[in-house]
Amino acid sequence: MGTAWKATIRWLALLVLAFIALQLFFVLRIALMAVLDPESTTFQRSQAWQQLASQGTLRWRQEWVPYEQISPTLKRAVIASEDDGFANHDGVDWAAIEKNWERNNRLAEQAAQRQEAHPDRQIKPVKIRGGSTITQQLAKNLLLSGERSMLRKGQELMLTMVLEQFLSKQRILEIYLNNVEWGEGVFGAQAAAQRYFRKNASQLSSAEAARLAVMLPAPKRFEKQPQSAYLNGRTRVIMGRMGRTELP
Structure with missing residues (x-):
């Protein structure tokens, strides 16, 4: 050799x-993490570095609150908006992934047909819908970079299974709600409740909780467009779902 x-x-x-x-x-x-609260996540640290690089200062709002001090309305709203099967799946909602895969393919085919029929027009790209659960989002934000690759996705799935194995559903939701981004330098339910409604996370009404939940996919954009038609309409939809949402 x-x-x-x-x-x-x-x-x-x-x-x-x-x-x-x-x-x-x-x-x-x-x-x-079963007994210790994480001080920060990989995503939060990357956002802090971006702020410092672009603005030269760091704006950061975050205050950890126990699970019991987060309003049930916010828990229900976030689950209804982000992952309605959270209490029952094992970390990955395979049914939702299959449903969104079929939906994405169908819309992509329709867009291609419209483009073929009107080659002189600029057809709006299809908005791809994923199937990430709350546990998957937590795995990604806690420990992984923001890159998109099959290797990173595989790592995310592995960490999702580990989270579900070592932590209870309540603990997963508690860590998620205390660390998720809700605006520029705004992290966690308590900071979001104070930033947008001048109250504690335990005091949120159903409408306020639903509005916060709807912000999650794009909090920085909705922070700047608080009265957008989409935000208002989607808030009403989530409020209608909250009564049927199962908490862990």
């Missing part, structure tokens, strides 16, 4: 060991 081949094998072995070590690190961090 040549020297170059031996060197290649050594490098591959080191890569495998590094990968295993990284997974063990992730598992240990998640296991500790």
